[in-house]
Amino acid sequence: xxxxxxxxxxxxxxxxxxxxxxxxxxxxxxxxxxxxxxxxxxxxxxxxxxxxxxxxxxxxxxxxxxxxxxxxxxxxxxxxxxxxxxxxxxxxxxxxxxxxxxxxxxxxxxxxxxxxxxxxxxxxxxxxxxxxxxxxxxxxxxxxxxxxxxxxxxxxxxxxxxxxxxxxxxxxxxxxxxxxxxxxxxxxxxxxxxxxxxxxxxxxxxxxxxxxxxxxxxxxxxxxxxxxxxxxxxxxxxxxxxxxxxxxxxxxxxxxxxxxxxxxxxxxxxxxxxxxxxxxxxxxxxxxxxxxxxxxxxxxxxxxxxxxxxxxxxxxxxxxxxxxxxxxxxxxxxxxxxxxxxxxxxxxxxxxxxxxxxxxxxxxxxxxxxxx
Amino acid sequence: xxxxxxxxxxxxxxxxxxxxxxxxxxxxxxxxxxxxxxxxxxxxxxxxxxxxxxxxxxxxxxxxxxxxxxxxxxxxxxxxxxxxxxxxxxxxxxxxxxxxxxxxxxxxxxxxxxxxxxxxxxxxxxxxxxxxxxxxxxxxxxxxxxxxxxxxxxxxxxxxxxxxxxxxxxxxxxxxxxxxxxxxxxxxxxxxxxxxxxxxxxxxxxxxxxxxxxxxxxxxxxxxxxxxxxxxxxxxxxxxxxxxxxxxxxxxxxxxxxxxxxxxxxxxxxxxxxxxxxxxxxxxxxxxxxxxxxxxxxxxxxxxxxxxxxxxxxxxxxxxxxxxxxxxxxxxxxxxxxxxxxxxxxxxxxxxxxxxxxxxxxxxxxxxxxxx
Numbered sequence: 096x097x098x099x100x101x102x103x104x105x106x107x108x109x110x111x112x113x114x115x116x117x118x119x120x121x122x123x124x125x126x127x128x129x130x131x132x133x134x135x136x137x138x139x140x141x142x143x144x145x146x147x148x149x150x151x152x153x154x155x156x157x158x159x160x161x162x163x164x165x166x167x168x169x170x171x172x173x174x175x176x177x178x179x180x181x182x183x184x185x186x187x188x189x190x191x192x193x194x195x196x197x198x199x200x201x202x203x204x205x206x207x208x209x210x211x212x213x214x215x216x217x218x219x220x221x222x223x224x225x226x227x228x229x230x231x232x233x234x235x236x237x238x239x240x241x242x243x244x245x246x247x248x249x250x251x252x253x254x255x256x257x258x259x260x261x262x263x264x265x266x267x268x269x270x271x272x273x274x275x276x277x278x279x280x281x282x283x284x285x286x287x288x289x290x291x292x293x294x295x296x297x298x299x300x301x302x303x304x305x306x307x308x309x310x311x312x313x314x315x316x317x318x319x320x321x322x323x324x325x326x327x328x329x330x331x332x333x334x335x336x337x338x339x340x341x342x343x344x345x346x347x348x349x350x351x352x353x354x355x356x357x358x359x360x361x362x363x364x365x366x367x368x369x370x371x372x373x374x375x376x377x378x379x380x381x382x383x384x385x386x387x388x389x390x391x392x393x394x395x396x397x398x399x400x401x402x403x404x405x406x407x408x409x410x411x412x413x414x415x416x417x418x419x420x421x422x423x424x425x426x427x428x429x430x431x432x433x434x435x436x437x438x439x440x441x442x443x444x445x446x447x448x449x450x451x452x453x454x455x456x457x458x459x460x461x462x463x464x465x466x467x
Numbered sequence: 468x469x470x471x472x473x474x475x476x477x478x479x480x481x482x483x484x485x486x487x488x489x490x491x492x493x494x495x496x497x498x499x500x501x502x503x504x505x506x507x508x509x510x511x512x513x514x515x516x517x518x519x520x521x522x523x524x525x526x527x528x529x530x531x532x533x534x535x536x537x538x539x540x541x542x543x544x545x546x547x548x549x550x551x552x553x554x555x556x557x558x559x560x561x562x563x564x565x566x567x568x569x570x571x572x573x574x575x576x577x578x579x580x581x582x583x584x585x586x587x588x589x590x591x592x593x594x595x596x597x598x599x600x601x602x603x604x605x606x607x608x609x610x611x612x613x614x615x616x617x618x619x620x621x622x623x624x625x626x627x628x629x630x631x632x633x634x635x636x637x638x639x640x641x642x643x644x645x646x647x648x649x650x651x652x653x654x655x656x657x658x659x660x661x662x663x664x665x666x667x668x669x670x671x672x673x674x675x676x677x678x679x680x681x682x683x684x685x686x687x688x689x690x691x692x693x694x695x696x697x698x699x700x701x702x703x704x705x706x707x708x709x710x711x712x713x714x715x716x717x718x719x720x721x722x723x724x725x726x727x728x729x730x731x732x733x734x735x736x737x738x739x740x741x742x743x744x745x746x747x748x749x750x751x752x753x754x755x756x757x758x759x760x761x762x763x764x765x766x767x768x769x770x771x772x773x774x775x776x777x778x779x780x781x782x783x784x785x786x787x788x789x790x791x792x793x794x795x796x797x798x799x800x801x802x803x804x805x806x807x808x809x810x811x812x813x814x815x816x817x818x819x820x821x822x823x824x825x826x827x828x829x830x831x832x833x834x835x836x837x838x839x
Contacts, residue, residue: 100656103571116536154519163492325531329722345482
């Protein structure tokens with residue numbers, strides 16, 4: 096009988112890590128469905144009618160055909176939309192998929208990457224997955240500390256620095272001029288990754304990285320998973336210098352973005368009126384969530400995203416208890432991992448009905464944790 | 468001004484290879500659309516009505532939600548369907564995506580992988596992409612030579628051996644007992660990859676690897692891209708020992724298979740009547756394609772797939788000329804790359820209308836190449 100072949104050294108050294116446990120898995124473990132899904136910062140609105148019509152047509156007409164391997168039409172539309180040339184854009188299976196490719200393109204085993212302590216776990220997962228070493232810098236006043244990130248990159252000779260603006264999980268933001276300074280302050284062989292998953296929700300004009308902004312050591316990341324409401328379809332893009340973008344073609348899964356995803360994303364980007372209405376709906380829900388927090392004597396942090404991070408006013412053990420009580424009342428939410436961010440819980444901007452439920456459940460959860 | 472950060476050593480060494488040029492890109496370069504799309508072995512039938520209804524519903528109801536990260540329901544259905552336990556199955560973004568993960572899991576830079584000369588380019592692409600070294604063995608009489616592949620694996624200490632059964636691009640097949648022998652004959656740390664993308668079309672019962680067949684050093688790959696007609700949705704699975712399957716969770720993109728793909732694949736696997744009718748339709752089209760070849764004094768190779776590989780009876784230059792003439796007449800087809808396979812062209816089993824066109828165009832193409 097043959098043996099079980101061993102893994103290669105890097106995968107052999109990895110833990111069986113999963114960046115996130117999904118709500119469906121939690122439902123199976125709980126044995127009960129959630130009544131509101133407010134933990135993954137998904138949009139709670141249906142996609143644009145233009146998108147659903149396109150998908151319905153493509154389901155019949157095109158599901159049998161492989162995707163268009165260059166994402167040509169979508170890249171053309173993204174280029175116009177974001178103020179770039181097509182050769183400055185690569186489309187991939189969400190920002191998650193693109194981050195994996197970026198780590199593989201730029202980091203050899205043992206190389207360093209810098210991120211904020213408590214920032215996006217999937218970036219950290221990819222760094223570990225390719226044998227990289229992660230350097231973390233604390234948040235400063237619930238914001239990413241770009242000067243400290245740059246300093247750490249210089250101290251460690253890092254190849255990558257990852258930031259998100261607006262930030263997840265805190266909902267905060269940094270000024271665009273500080274992103275520019277970061278690009279100038281990192282070592283000459285270091286690439287800055289600017290994750291703009293939530294950028295459509297920016298509230299402060301100073302925070303917006305303008306269309307067509309270019310630095311040779313900067314990659315911008317955009318997604319259809321948030322404001323466009325297409326998280327289930329896995330489409331994102333990276334924007335940067337053509338020589339860097341060309342590198343993705345050496346390693347990417349050329350037929351990896353589904354044909355329906357390509358069609359849906361193209362329809363989504365063309366429906367600007369829908370995007371405008373989504374942004375307004377999300378802003379209103381964000382205000383209401385903040386009001387609900389304040390009514391319960393909690394502190395909503397300022398947010399430029401489709402979620403509100405709520406300071407529970409005490410330590411991590413307390414916030415985790417509040418989270419458990421909310422989950423037990425069938426609302427799926429999440430919270431930041433490390434201290435001091437873990438004094439907070441994070442709730443996505445739900446529909447009116449979902450926020451009614453939050454407003455009902457939150458006082459109960461706080462009452463249930465009053466003894467702590 | 469910052470510099471352009473360099474790639475890591477392995478990606479820096481890679482060419483800007485693309486495993487396949489897609490038909491849409493060829494259409495852009497030609498400046499004219501194809502009238503028939505018979506080059507990628509896609510199904511020319513619409514998916515099962517159960518699938519399209521499911522997709523149409525999911526487009527409205529679920530596009531905004533991230534995919535279920537464990538592919539739980541689909542894996543359960545696949546486990547029943549193929550005779551395995553759920554922990555023996557991992558779902559990924561088509562076999563293409565899974566092959567990338569397998570190479571990453573098992574090959575360190577400089578490790579060897581063995582394949583047949585002229586077999587699946589995407590496997591070769593992934594091997595090169597992770598710094599592996601490819602060893603190729605010639606086909607024997609248009610079939611993969613499993614004994615020679617095993618011998619080469621032993622001679623080179625290979626970590627992976629890749630075969631497909633039925634085979635692409637030749638349409639041929641090997642006996643299941645020879646697959647068993649291959650598993651027994653490779654080195655103890657070598658994994659056998661059995662790509663069964665076309666397995667639903669098997670014509671010889673002896674060639675079928677039975678449900679529930681297990682070897683600790685074997686991974687089977689199945690897909691929804693061929694007989695299920697869902698190439699555009701990118702869903703496939705790998706089946707093997709639970710310890711190997713668990714390894715994928717260390718490195719895969721956990722939310723990478725789209726939610727619509729999960730729904731569509733689950734609906735597809737439940738519609739057995741549709742699959743039966745597809746297999747009959749494809750068998751009839753295969754016969755007709757073979758007849759068309761014979762009517763033109765060409766030799767159709769026996770096929771257990773949804774394509775027919777046609778021996779043009781002369782050398783590679785001649786077959787490439789025939790291919791060019793067929794492309795020029797607006798039928799998208801492909802052909803094998805290296806000699807002696809390149810004496811053939813490969814045509815997917817099209818619809819009646821598409822095969823009418825083949826029957827019209829093939830004699831013209833042969834006439835146009837008569838001077839060679």
